[in-house]
Amino acid sequence: MAKEKKVLEGLAKFNRVSKPMNILFSVVFIFAALCCVIPLIFVVIISFTHKDSIARNGYTFFPDQWSLQAYSTLWDSRESIVRAFGISVLITVVGTVLGLFLNASMGYVLSRSSFKFKGLYTIIVFIPMIFNGGMVSSFLIMTQLLHLRDNLLALILPLAVSSFNIIIMRTFFTTTVPDSLVESGKIDGASQLRIFFQIVLPISLPAMATIGLFLSFAYWNDWWQALMYLNNQDLYPLQYVLISIERNIDFVTKNAAYMGMSAVEISAKLPQDGVKMALVVIAVLPIACSYPFFQRYFVSGLTIGAVKG
Amino acid sequence: MAKAKVKGKKFTFDDLELILLSLPTVVWFAIFSYLPMFGVIIAFKTYRLQPGKGFLYSLFKSKWAAFKNFEFLFASSDTWIMFRNTIGYNLIFIILGVVIPVSLAIMISNLYSQRLGKVCQTAMFLPHFMSWVVASYFLFAFLSSEKGLVNSIIVSMGGTKVNWYGAEALNYWPFFLVMMNIWKGTGYGMVVYLATITGIDSTYYEAAVIDGATKWQQTTKITIPLLKQIMVIMTIMAIGRIFNADFGLFYQVPKASGPLSNATLTMDVFIYNALTKMNNIGMSSAAALFQSVCGCITICIANWVVSKIDNESAFF
Structure with a gap:
């Protein structure tokens, strides 16, 4: 040997x-x-x-x-920075928990071979992968039907579910939660809901970790929803603060002539380069420090997700 | 198939519970996925929000415009540039998005030092976790016309400063955009392909060595054929997005610079500008619908072609 x-x-x-x-x-x-x-x-x-x-x-x-001046400047305006940071954390946490529940429950239902409407549900999940309503009708529905402008739900809800995540969950449940386990739970008198929450979820932590990471990184990095739906500065997440700073600079420089400001006054009004970069560092650091440790969950998720649905 | 199997099945209490369990997600799909799909009829209407009325009421009451919105869309002088850019960039992204990660994945699996491979792979995964907004600041640190590193180097070598975000640098931007896209996407692609490579049974290679196959032959005759299915799936997915252009890449990274629009104007930027800057719901919704329909058609065609050639590799 x-x-x-x-x-x-x-x-x-x-x-x-x-x-x-x-x-x-x-x-x-x-x-x-x-x-x-x-x-x-x-x-x-x-x-x-x-x-x-x-x-x-x-x-x-x-x-x-x-x-360290850039950071001390940020510290001086900590009220708004901490608020932006807090909002980023809030939408990340709430969104991840909500998204985990929505994706996992659908994935579980799709993985049960005995489910009567499995075919129909598979179609419901599959169609959005190849067709979508596009930017404009989503925008109008969000603003005019759901009235979610300047509402943190607009940053959370649209990102919560994705067909890709559901398929990863389904593949995981199909391969690691055998029907016999569910059957035995049923013989013991547990309902499907109880089986899902008390038996299936606890043994699915690896898949939950994977999807949870996908979701939390997506929420932390998102600025698109804020760009579309937020006007209220108090609600800006960190990523969007980075965009709005840039816009303010454009605004000030373009309108300087009308406002009758001198070059010195302009440069005093603008945030210094170092401060902008310090803000970038704050937005990036949590991710840059954590992803090497979570990398393997990503890899496992990507490999499951790449398997034919 | 699955349908036929359970066709005669009775509706049980289990089914009811499963429906309840999935209800929140189904509702989510109804609101955030299927309602917008239904909303695409805006493209055929002259949409006006009726004062004091809701979205659905306004949608039904708005006048039909038939293909007027599309006529405006195709009459616009920007439209041609937008299609050229969107499809052109995507073709480059699709080709490089397969070639570079696959070759790097094969190379990294051949490194002597596993440890070096791990470290490099982790480092190359970093850009995937950065948002485009952050990436735009990264690029700005190099390209800023006042303080950027590139201009400092040019000046120190006796040249004059270039305004990289202005019209004079227009011709460089296709290169910058492609480079940024590779920078951000390569690590991700590599991980996917590397996972498949490490899953290949080593006995294939052992048998090949005994038959005297060189490393290159092993790569072309074993590794690449076994990677084929995943390559095809990734490509089909990318082709399905050929009419989509990453808004962050084409809008945030060039800092929405107007003079650069010849190089950066793509579908999503066009729709965004038409919707938010010009407030032209008709034209933007026409462009959005066109984008969705074309994406759907291309992904179906790509899948059909692949299934004709090799049914195993098809996506659905």
């Missing part, structure tokens, strides 16, 4: 790409990895650069003067 293993290992060693090839591949990957990470590092550096240094040298990887 040990010998056989050794032979196989020898074979694997023999069946490798050549050494120069390996070096070439390594260089390619180190380069690619750097390309992906460096922009983030660059922005972090800028956020710690002193504003005089930025004024002198522009953005650079090696500033000659460091400073």
